[in-house]
Amino acid sequence: MPRIGDRKTLALCLLMWSLDSQVGLAITTHKKLAKAHHEIKDDLFPRPPTVRKLVRFWRKIFYEYSSTTAVIHDANDTDRIVDVIDYSPLEKQRYSFMVPRRDRDEVTSRNLIRYIKAAENFAKEGESAVNRGEPERRLYDAYKSNPMALQRLYKGEVKLRAQGGLADDLIQAAANAQVYLPQMEKIFLRYGVPTILTRLPFVESMFNLKARSKVGASGIWQFMPQTARHYIFVNDLVDERNAPEKATKAAAQFLANNYRMLGSWPLAITAYNHGVIGMANAVKKHGTKDIGTIIDSYYSPSFGFASRNFYSEFLAAADTYEKLYRQNRIPKPLDYTPTASVIIRHPMSVAQILQSTSITKEQLTALNPCLLEPAWTKKLNKQLPSFYEIKVPKNLHKAIQIGIKNFDAKRYARR
Structure with missing residues (x-):
């Protein structure tokens, strides 16, 4: 969800803005954007090795793994997929294609705990832990091809997490998006923002108009109330976060402002999740705007898995959408009213x-x-x-x- 920083660090943002103007950075022109329609230009959206690796993981999540599965993987080395949990047996037991989220979470949590304990065994016993049981064997198999990764396992430096599959969700979201994307792209062109960024709602909400977060974010762009009020009506009568076109105008302005402050689309996109102040701090600390370096090196308690992966997740979602579009796999939206x-x-x-x-x-x-x-x-x-x-x-x-x-x-x- 988009974040705005506090006033105390406004000077830092102004400094960033000043630096950008000195090197001639500016919002992309409409003419340039027209050529980049439906494709992701490497000059605007670079993919250094770290990003390519993360994109590879998220493409699997968006294209290969459905919502009936959960992937247990290394949070800091996404190539290390330890196991894929399948909820299909639960569906057969219930004679239903819909397994309650609580039940799925319980199964996922139980399996994740098994592998976390297995990782702890490797930290205590080293390679000999492989003989303890199936979780240890699976864990060892995921790391054995890379000596450095294996050493991380033995040193107890592995952090495991579970990620639900999203392949079928993305197909449905792509169908929903057909109603809104043409107008959204026109809005982004009007504000000088690359039209490919209209794919961000695949990450934020899966184009679910009724999406609401536990912390109060709402709509396809998942704006928080205090952020949205800078751009649109949010009061006791009207909440324009839930109007796709109006919220898109807000998102275009918000992203354009992020770009003006940071001078880089990868940073502007990451700031949508982490905040422009947070990304300005990262640039200042490491002396670079290279998104790969920042993902690898920047530490902040709030710069966790979601923030580190946000840019790569967006690229993977955009790639997958275009792939589905080319394959003619996007169904027509239901109940569409012009x-x-x-x-x-x-x-x-x-x-x-x-x-x-x-x-x-x-x-x-x-x-x-x-x-x-x-x-x-x-x-x-x-x-x-x-x-x-x-x-x-x-x-x-x-x-x-x-x-x-x-x-x-x-x-x-x-x-």
Whole structure:
């Protein structure tokens, strides 16, 4: 989720901005972006060895492993895949394709603990621990091809984690994205941001409009309220984090600001997760903007697995989406309604919109998820601000425009 730093370190950001301007860094022009459409340019999005290795891992997660599996791997050496947990036996036991998340987590946790204990045995006993049992044998097999990796195992320097497969989730997300990506790309072009960055929601939310995090992030771009308010409406009536196009405008501005501060798209993307201040600190500490060096060398309590992997995860998701697109494996979205935008030139409440136009409550609700529950209940008569934009069915566009125009005419005629 996107993060904004505090005021205390604003000077550091301004310094970074100043340094960037001295070496001629600027937001990519629209003309240049048009050539880079649907491809990832190495000059904008470099892949040093560390990044290539991480991308290789995340491609497997996005393309090979489905949500019925979990991969147990080394958090610091993602080539070391120890085991793949399969939930299919649970599905057969339940005669269901949907195994509750709690049950899957329990199975994953149980297996992960087995391998963590096996790693502890190697740290205590060295190579002889391989004879203890299957977990030790699997662990040894994952590391034996690389002497340095094997030494890490013997020294107790291995940190294991589990990662759920996402292949089927990405295919469904790609279907959902078809509705929004064309307009999202136009928005990013308008703000001078590479259109390939519209693939970030695959990492943030899998293009789930109803995505909500435990800490309060919302929408396909997973903005926190305090960050979103810099760009869009977030109040008791409206939460535009849940309106894909409006949130995309916010994301484009946010990413453009990150780039202005940091002068590098890999850093700007990582800052979406870790914060621009955190990435500025990393650059200052190591004296480089090379994303590979920062991933390998930068330490901060908050710069954990998610932040280190964020840029590579984005690249892998974008690569996988393009691969699915070329293979014609992206299904058509279900229940797609062509839409158009209507600008409410003067303040109107939801009740007044419904009374003066042919749109139904169900249509207005479905097409405008940014309108919160109070807008339909206790604050039904509270007015939306002037020039507020609503989405309507395309076939009703003109009729709704006329209805709102007539409402305004009657309202001002009474004055």
